[in-house]
Amino acid sequence: MWRYILKRLVMLIPVMLGTILVVYFIMDLSDVDPARVILGDAATEETVAQLHEELGLDDPFLVRYGRYIWDLLHGDMGQSYTYHTAVSDQIMQRLPNTFLLAGTGILLSVIIGIPIGVLAAKKQYSLFDNVSMVLCLFGAASPAFWIGLVLVLVFSLHLGIFPASGMGRGFFGVLRSLVLPAITLSLHSTAMAARTTRSSMLETIRQDYVDTARAKGVSESTITVRHMLRNALIPVITAVGLNFGVLLGGSVLTETVFAWPGIGRYVIEAIKLKDIPSVLGCVVTLSVMFTVVNLLVDLLYAFVDPRIKAQYKQGRGRAK
Amino acid sequence: MAFLEIKDLQVDYATDEGVVHALNHVDLELHQGETLGLVGETGASKTTMAKCIMRLLPQRTGRIHSGKIIYQDQDLLQASDQEMRKIRGAHIAMIFQDPMTSLNPVLTVGEQIAEAVENHRHCSKAEAMRRAEEMLELVGIPAQRVGEYPHQFSGGMKQRVVIAIALACDPKLLIADEPTTALDVTIQAQVLEMMQALKEKLNTSMLLITHDLGVVAQNCDHVAVIYAGEIVEYGTVRDVFKRMSHPYTRGLFTSIPQVNADVKRLIPIPGMMPDPTQLPAGCKFCTRCQFADDRCRREHPGLYPVEGIHTARCFRLEKGGSLT
Numbered sequence: 001m002w003r004y005i006l007k008r009l010v011m012l013i014p015v016m017l018g019t020i021l022v023v024y025f026i027m028d029l030s031d032v033d034p035a036r037v038i039l040g041d042a043a044t045e046e047t048v049a050q051l052h053e054e055l056g057l058d059d060p061f062l063v064r065y066g067r068y069i070w071d072l073l074h075g076d077m078g079q080s081y082t083y084h085t086a087v088s089d090q091i092m093q094r095l096p097n098t099f100l101l102a103g104t105g106i107l108l109s110v111i112i113g114i115p116i117g118v119l120a121a122k123k124q125y126s127l128f129d130n131v132s133m134v135l136c137l138f139g140a141a142s143p144a145f146w147i148g149l150v151l152v153l154v155f156s157l158h159l160g161i162f163p164a165s166g167m168g169r170g171f172f173g174v175l176r177s178l179v180l181p182a183i184t185l186s187l188h189s190t191a192m193a194a195r196t197t198r199s200s201m202l203e204t205i206r207q208d209y210v211d212t213a214r215a216k217g218v219s220e221s222t223i224t225v226r227h228m229l230r231n232a233l234i235p236v237i238t239a240v241g242l243n244f245g246v247l248l249g250g251s252v253l254t255e256t257v258f259a260w261p262g263i264g265r266y267v268i269e270a271i272k273l274k275d276i277p278s279v280l281g282c283v284v285t286l287s288v289m290f291t292v293v294n295l296l297v298d299l300l301y302a303f304v305d306p307r308i309k310a311q312y313k314q315g316r317g318r319a320k
Numbered sequence: 321m322a323f324l325e326i327k328d329l330q331v332d333y334a335t336d337e338g339v340v341h342a343l344n345h346v347d348l349e350l351h352q353g354e355t356l357g358l359v360g361e362t363g364a365s366k367t368t369m370a371k372c373i374m375r376l377l378p379q380r381t382g383r384i385h386s387g388k389i390i391y392q393d394q395d396l397l398q399a400s401d402q403e404m405r406k407i408r409g410a411h412i413a414m415i416f417q418d419p420m421t422s423l424n425p426v427l428t429v430g431e432q433i434a435e436a437v438e439n440h441r442h443c444s445k446a447e448a449m450r451r452a453e454e455m456l457e458l459v460g461i462p463a464q465r466v467g468e469y470p471h472q473f474s475g476g477m478k479q480r481v482v483i484a485i486a487l488a489c490d491p492k493l494l495i496a497d498e499p500t501t502a503l504d505v506t507i508q509a510q511v512l513e514m515m516q517a518l519k520e521k522l523n524t525s526m527l528l529i530t531h532d533l534g535v536v537a538q539n540c541d542h543v544a545v546i547y548a549g550e551i552v553e554y555g556t557v558r559d560v561f562k563r564m565s566h567p568y569t570r571g572l573f574t575s576i577p578q579v580n581a582d583v584k585r586l587i588p589i590p591g592m593m594p595d596p597t598q599l600p601a602g603c604k605f606c607t608r609c610q611f612a613d614d615r616c617r618r619e620h621p622g623l624y625p626v627e628g629i630h631t632a633r634c635f636r637l638e639k640g641g642s643l644t
Contacts, residue, residue, distance in 0.1 A: 208421040214376055215416075216436040216485065217409035226435075230426050305426055306469040 001302070004312045008295050012288075017069070019287045023280060024065050032274045033057075037081045072284065078277035082270070087281035091263060095285065097167065098262035101255070102247050104178055105185035110240060113190040117197025117236070118229060121205060132194065139191030144250045148184040148257040155180060165259035181258040185250055189243035196239040200232040207231070233304050241297030245290050322349040322390075323525055324373070324493060329387035331365075331372055331549075338597035342368045343549045344604075346387070350493070350542075355519065355526040357540035357557070359533060359572070363593050365549040366529045367417070370495045373527075374414050375404050391493075410440040413486035415496040419478035419503070423470040429456070429481045430466035436488045455484040459514060476507035480514070487518060494519065495527045500535065512539060533576060537561060545569045548594060548604040551623070555630030565632035567609045603633070611636060 035051040036043065052058050056067065071078065077087035116136070120129040156164035168177040204210065205228055213227045252264035259265065263282050270278035302309035326348040333340040342365040350356050360366050371377050373389055375396060389396040391412070399407070408414075416422040424432060433455050434448035441448070453463035459480040461473075470478055479499060486494060499515065500508040516539055519526055528540055536543050536557060543560050545553040545568065553566040564570045571589035591608040594600055603621050606612040615635060624637035 208416055208418060209424040211371075211376055212416060212422045212432075212482070212485065213424070213435070215374055215408055215414040216439060217405045217407070218435060218439055219405060226427070227424050231424065306428075307425060307471050310469075310471070 001309070001312055005295070005299070008298070012291055012295075015291055016284070016288065020069065020072070020280070020284060021065060023283045024068060025061070027276050027280065028061060028064075030274075032276065034081060034274075034276055037274045037276075068280070077281035077284070080270075080278045081275045082273045082278070083275075087277045090266065090278065091281050091285050094261055094263050094266050097260060098248075098251055098255070098264060100174075100178065101181055101185060101260060101262055102244070102251055104182040105189065105247050105251075106240065106244060108182055108186035109189035109193045109243065112186075113193025113240075114197050114229075114236060116190075116194040118201055118224065120194070120198045121201030122224065124202065129198075133198070136191040136194045139187045140195070142187070144184050144188065144253045145257050147187055148181070148254055151180045151184060152257075165257075167261055177258075181254050181260050184257070185247060185254045188250065189240065189247055192239050192243055193236060197232065197236050200235045201228055204228045204231045230304065234301060234308075237297055237300050237304065241293060241300075244293045244297075248286050248290060323352045323392075324350040324527075325388075325390040326369075326373075327388040327390065329369075329372065329389065330385035331368055331377070331387075332383045332385055333378075333381045334383060335381060335597075340596045341549055341599055342382075342596065343372070344599075346546075346549070346551055348544055348551060348554075350525055350527060353523055353525055354541045355528055355539055357536035357543040358527060358529045358546060359531060359536055359543060360546035361531055361572075361593065363596070364546045365596075366531075366546060367497055368549075369546070370414060370497045370527065370529055373495060374408060374412060375399070376414075406440070409436045409491065410489045411491055412493045412495065413489070413491035415479075415482050415486050415494065415499045417498045417501055419475055419482050422482055423478055425470055428467050428469055429473070429484075433481070433485050433488050436485055440489045451488060452484075455488050456481075458487070458518065459484045476503055476511060479503060479507075479511055483511070483515060483518070487522065487524070490522060491524060493525045493527065495529070497529045498531070499528075500532075501530070508535075515539075533572060545572070548596065548599055550604055550633065552605065552634075553630075553632040554623070555626065555628070559627060559630040563626060563630070565626045565630070565637055566605075566634050567611055568605050569632070571608075603635070 033048070034055065034057060035048045039047055039051060056064065059067075068078070075088060077091070079085065080087050080090055083090060116132050120132050123129055152164045155162045162180050163177045164180075166177060168174050210223060210227055213223045218227075248264075251260075251262060252268060254260065255262045255264035256268050263285060267279060267282040267286075269275075270282065302312050326346055329343050329346040330341075331343040333342055346369065348356075358366050358369065368377070368382075371382075372384065373396065377384070384397055387397065391407070394403075396404070396407070423429070427435075430449055430452045433452035434445065437443065437448040437451045438445065441451075443451075449466065453466050456466055457463050461477060461480055461484075465472075470481070473481065479502075483499070496515065500511055503511060512535060515526075518524070528535070530536060540557050543553075543555065543557050544551050545560070545566065547568050553560060553564070553569045560569065564573060568589070571587075574587040575589060577583070577586060589608055594604065594607055600606055600617065601620070602618050603609070603612070603616040606616040609616065611634075619635075621633050621635050623631040623633050624635075625631050626637060
């Protein structure tokens, strides 16, 4: 098991190198001159050239890429062009907020989506099943920015229950301001979780071991949780795990709509201001998070299904 | 006094293609300590009968039309879900056909055996686990494998685990639905022998569902032959095997290869089981029977006595006639 984890962590390295290469390359293709961004429009040709020299901007692409990687390994993501502070500090400041939002989003989708899926499957073709599945279709299909705006319109402007934007102070302040963005963010993944749970449950409901459990005289609730849901959970974990990536992407939109001080909003700001080190730093952070979550999901499989655990132990475990 | 009595049981399945008449006015008795073999080909509703006794028919499609299943003076068909839960596992237990799929892959075999014990004896987890170990030893699996998962066992071993689950709470009646069909022949013999020994040791009655007459001959006291949801012949194994009185039972026997006779070709029963949504009006077997006449196609035969409790559903036995 530990060998498997180690192997997966080692595999993180080429993935990260590749990701950074692609992003670095795209940033390089844009005709943004960092020196001009830093110095402003009033800068003379000479000062610009001088800064080019200082920052090594005229070095070949691979040299600059190598330098960035080297600095990154030392925990240095460079200086933000706009804030004139270390990018890593900026990110560390915002990362907890993004985690809070994305975490709440995932939590909501799990505690709402899975029970809906279970109930819909248990009462297949019932009114509840039909209504909830139509709602899920709606949830999966409607874009986050639109849902966000509608929620703001109803709950902030008309009803005035929740703040429209920003992050409140104190525990309850944060909680109040968290409600709308978290719902917006989780809607899609809640719908996905519910739909996946339903279809996966429908498969396990017909399994022979469910009849075996019934023949033991076990109560229906135990059968549902212990025998059906636990077996139905693997595809659900996959769906929720993959959705975490979508959620990170979605947080860019949601954080912008709700002016939530997280990484998503930071990256949009940075792109607008052509703050290349900040953009790079954010992309690196987000992709590390995504890969780590993927690893956690794979480990969770082993926790749920002993057959997968046995595979990992034999070292035959395949990475996704 | 019978231990389990099925009276006039009629079960339908509502499907898109029409109503499937699965069981048609079935009467059957099972006595304390006896093994009753239920024989018939695929689709004869053997499993439906078993699931009906356990009240495990699919809720959406299965419908019990009429009849009673009386166990210890109680009609199981009238019992509440809660009462049924107390009976399942503790009084009546069931072994399913395919051991590959009848164990939950994410729970250890110990947990699965202990679940039944915990459920009925309301004992602690540790006690239930100890009982699980005991049961494993009883079915010939070392107790230290209690923490292993189903995928770590072979097919025959899995069926032993299934049997251990079924017997964990000392049930009075064991329903075994083709317990050896999915196993290969050498393992079949082992499992059957073990079941027979345990049955005698624990004084359990057994309803053994099979399509294998050899299994019946070796393990059963009584046998009921079922065709298209109807009992066509019933009697002690000895009587039925000695004097097969229904053309279908006969057909079953002539389609078994015999070791001691020089037979070039087996004689199969011609034709197919009738479509269960459109059963013939008269004798259900008339479409495949070499003796069938007009009356067989028109009228539905009752059960006629052959000798003692031995009965068969064929007009040829009316007025004490015989098949040949």
